[in-house]
Amino acid sequence: MSEFEPKVVAFVCNWCTYAGADLTGTSRIRYASNVKIIRFPCTGRIDFMLLLKSFANGADGIIVSGCHPNDCHYTSGNFHAKRRWIMFKELMDFMGIDMNRITFSWVSAAEGARWAEVVNTTVARIRELGPYVSYKQMVNTAVEEEVTND
């Protein structure tokens, strides 16, 4: 059996982290290819439901990243995002959904090396945690009477 390769989805804002990840590329800094980026205009645009959708569709880990506080292209999107994440994390913790699988970070357009580090530490952590089995099981639990095709 091949080694477990974590699937990690990154939700990043266009102006800071996406540009920061571009800089990682321009600087040719290597990082784990397990992460795949989805571009948002701002962290304020990121819907918490999308994080749940990622787990439901097989992600083992998630990175959410945007501009540092006070650096938001839209002045305050990241502050609003921060509040949402605080509450979201509290709810997830309360419901036993593993928050070690989500990295929240601020990575600016100038922090190419930092982006690589955020990705690598996240992938390493998820690799250690293993596949998110309990979530996948939850998603695949059928209703008792359901006739499935497998």
Next chain:
Amino acid sequence: MARIGVFVCHCGENISATVDCHKVAETVGKLKHVAFSTDYKYMCSDPGQTLIKEAIKEHNLTGIVVSACSPRMHEPTFRKAAAEAGLNPFLCEMANLREHCSWVHEKNDMTTDKAIDLVRTLVEKVKINSALQPIKVPVTKTALVIGGGIAGIQSALDIANTGHKVILVERSPSIGGHMSQLSETFPTLDCSQCILTPRMVEVAQHPNITLYTYAEVEGLDGFIGNFTVKIRKKSKSLDEKICTGCGLCTTKCPQKKIPNEFEEGLGFRPAIYVPFPQAVPNKPVIDREHCTYYIKGKCKVCEVVCPTKAIRFDQPDEVIEVQIGAIVIATGFDIKRADFFPEYGFGKYKDVIDGLQFERLASASGPTSGAILRPSDGQVPKNIVFVACAGSRDPAKGIAYCSKICCMYTAKHAMLYKHKVHEGKASIFYMDIRSAGKNYEEFVRRAIEEDYVNYIRGRVSTIYERDGKLIVKGVDTLLGGQPVEIVADMVVLATAGVANHGAEELAQRLHVSYDSHKFFAEAHPKLKPVETNTAGIFLAGACQNPKDIPDSVSQASGAAVKVAALFSQNELTREPLVAFVNRTAPPLYSTCVGCFLCQSVCPYQAIEREDFKTRDGKIIKTVAKINEGLCQGCGTCVALCRSKSIDLHGYTNNQMYTEVMALLNEY
């Protein structure tokens, strides 16, 4: 049915060295709805773009995914190419295979697989992209200039001369600003009034300029090209149409002991007054605060003497609403005054004055008709001391910045003094002489070399009075900090330039940002020094920071060009990546329930209310509505909206959801 084209770029070897581009194109080509898929060495090259354009036409593509470098790099290039081939530019997406894949990963299958995932994600997204049209916003081609100093005057004239209407609002009874108070101007020593008053008259007579003096901006609504401004025209207590400006009332007014603002308190004026002889408009106003009639209920001498019966004691303030398209803020600055310098005795000793007061003393039209006389006893000062940086560059006093104009005007003051009091002695205490500017350094040299002004590099610690003389104690740092004491007849403080009073309130009313010193903030310190953060509002002159006349005038013309450029279009065009609140058929109208929590997350006040009404005007429902002119497309409201009634073009809920699904599932 969607017909998607995928174009995988090798970027020379930048991508193909790590990613198997051919395999990517081949794999993605097998996806449903992918009608065309290919790889090519340089997609951004002319032949590459031609390939894309031809494929769009040949395969009748409904969307394309260019899989190449970062969209931050070439998205405009490929969107333009798509548009040239007749495909709406917003139906072109880019998968970032270079910065986010080939440059950061090893060459192996996993990297190629990742590239395939990234492309597939964008393929699924572009399938549900909408053709977006640029947003067109109409432009009201009337400008509002706030402040009638030299910057406002210049802006107003420049805009008016491009053929557009201008409304100039000035809060005092006359335009002219600080420049009208000045005696001569550096570095040419030409008379300030002589060069300014023709401009003031031009403003008054310009067919495109409507001038409201004794008026203030009360409120502002709307957005670039489409502002509505509320202007309060304070009552002048007379009918301007009838008043001939004969001035009889001002000479007959029994109340004559009101400190004259224009003369910086060095003279007096009556309650009904024209600020200065060359005022524009040259018609008096009644200062209700000091007028005997308003205080005691009787007098009305002016009404009696007025030959045209123009006095209107019961005239109310008038608030008007005007539609405008752009705003130039030119509200100018002020200087620090009394009680800020207890150690210098300012306000305590009559002969310690500020720079503007000295201007009035030196002015031919001033209280002394241009003779330099001490305010205390009217004597000619034999020994005069100027203190530069009085308050400026003094973090301890809360002002760390350089007021910029003081070095030059202090040199000018010393020269003017020497020209008028040939035998007098002029000394200047300074920190550094900052005379960058055309002919500025030469001007200062002239003061030193031709007019023998005594420059002492050092700060003044204290000033006190002894035997009717002012003792100025300081140090000369060029002599190793040796104490200096000058027995002076008069001291002039070049006090710091500060934000004009009321600047903060105005900024809040206009929704523009300001700095910690309450100066208006520019959108970018280098590349957008004339713009504010609010589109359609520009800055001119010293309301941004202390500036001299040439700088103010230059910026005023710059602001005017910005306005003119805006007015050169009948409509503004914006990228359509803005939020929108859904609309449905009645009786629902929208799934929005009107909780308006989105209003507080919007950084741009772009969320408005829309009422749906019955025919007889009864409100059925109130829902949110995005002002496309103000929305910048951050999408913070979209993620907040509980009922998913707001969405964002280009990053819709459906698109983002699809991206997540496509990234993680097999297709």
Next chain:
Amino acid sequence: METTSKTIRKHSLEKLYASLAENRKMYAPVAEADNRIGYKYNPDFSEVIFDHIQSTLSVKNVVFPRVENVIFYTNNKNDSTVTDVDLNKIPEVVLWGAHPCDTAAYDVLRSIFCWDTKDEFFAKRLEKLVVIGLACHKSDAHCFCTSVGLSPDSTKGSDILLVPLTNGDYKAEILTEKGNRILTDFSGLFEPYQDEETKLTHVEQQFDHKQVTQHLKEAFENPFWVENSLRCIGCGACAYVCPTCACFDIQDEAKGKNGKRYRSWDSCGFGLFTLHTSGHNPREVQSQRWRQRILHKFSYMPERNASLGCVGCGRCSRACPVDMNIAEQLQALQSI
């Protein structure tokens, strides 16, 4: 088929249960937390209870599950492949110990699902189901089976009905071929019934359903609906606990190229249920939806399906957070 009555001793019940469980799924009532009763698949016989009044949820899920997959599909490059659900995978189930109201509900459901076109999912599940009913010796204020033409020992819908006897044993009424087969297969567990005394609860009749049906014909515009449904908050609790409510929604759900179409429970009490794409909603307010609920069960169904749409189990009244007591309202309706 002619009904046969037998007696089954208390100790034989466990044997019957165990024998049936050998090659069938058993679905039987058990006690749950908070004094609630629920049905469970394959409980141990020791868990199974015989003296409950009513389970929170009905047992309609056995024939009409809350999620029923309808088709599976795969989107290919140029077409889609559709796979039917393999109905042979539906297991044989013995519903054990369901009360007469619940078993009668299967008849009601059949009249809906097999009205004209036979619903193959429902029919297959019913075909594979053996119902061993249990007459009631307990009831509560919410029970009103006697008002809808049933009784604590109605045999409707059961293959075998167990009727408790005062001595602790059960009378077994063998009602159908399916029941008969069990009798044949496990004949050793049954004894002849010798008129032993049955132990049944008494459920007071609260209204005459025929009169209600008659009144409802004229009651469509009656202000009764608004007055009596102002407090209804429009949740679906009544419909979801109801043994005869059969409304469903059909959805497609895909992950990548693979997807399925399924149907899931719905409720006519939801505002969205009748919302048109145009924005028009013929049942715009809750009173209209409440009226629909009553009319469907007590007027439309008797007319169209020749069957009353209610079995008097009282679950809706028990579940309602705002005390919309259906029996109370029907009683009132009978005299408007």
Next chain:
Amino acid sequence: MINLVSRADELLESKAVQVVIGYEAGSTGKARPAFITDPSKTGSLIFDDRCVQNLAVYLTKKEVRYFGKAAIVATLPIMRSIMMLISEQQVFAENIVVLGVSAEGKYIDIAGIEVMQQYIATCDLGNPAKDQETLAMLNKMSTQQKFDFWQKELSKCIKCYACRQACPMCYCTRCAVECNQPQWIPVQSNLHGNTDWHILRAMHLAGRCISCGECGRACPVNIPCHLLTMHMADQVHNYFNVYAGTTDKMSSVMSTFEPNDKESFIQ
């Protein structure tokens, strides 16, 4: 309840309001919401321990609004609901009269929004003690235990949406679960669909839940879903020092921010 009845009577008689929303005796020993429009019928109004429903849910209901101005019997949670509904522009203060009922079941005269605000300020605004105990117990569990607990509970959910319908803050015309482009929440009441639904509901009530517990009480299958929103209420107070529903001008916690909001998990 002589004061409640006489005040209701007076309001209807003087036509100051067109309907009184209160409680009356229901069937099988329960109490239930009542809507009284006729002053001669105010005698049926009751208030006792059985009066548990959050009546504020009716203030946004179309048919109740048809009546016109409403007087509403309000305990603390109902008062807080009203504050939230006014803050979120769903109810206008001038259209309602509040008939206050204290924790001891005594009538309190609420002459206006300011009075209600003052009254609320004197009350303990935390979660009910027994729920707070359960929360503390749950919070002590390990991540896996919490996960198992909730999965077991949520597997019972049949998606009847009684939790949503009973909540005065769930007044949306179209709930996010009903949005199908995209279909955020799986429609089916399987474990996944149920879990997503309850997360969504709790998130949407963050900063808005006034701890009435009505969602949990309404649940026909006894899922303690009120603990989810109450936990959020608890944390909102913890992080932002805000209790929902204290004034009629609440700025929503989730639509505002402080630059120095404290967190410890963002790298």
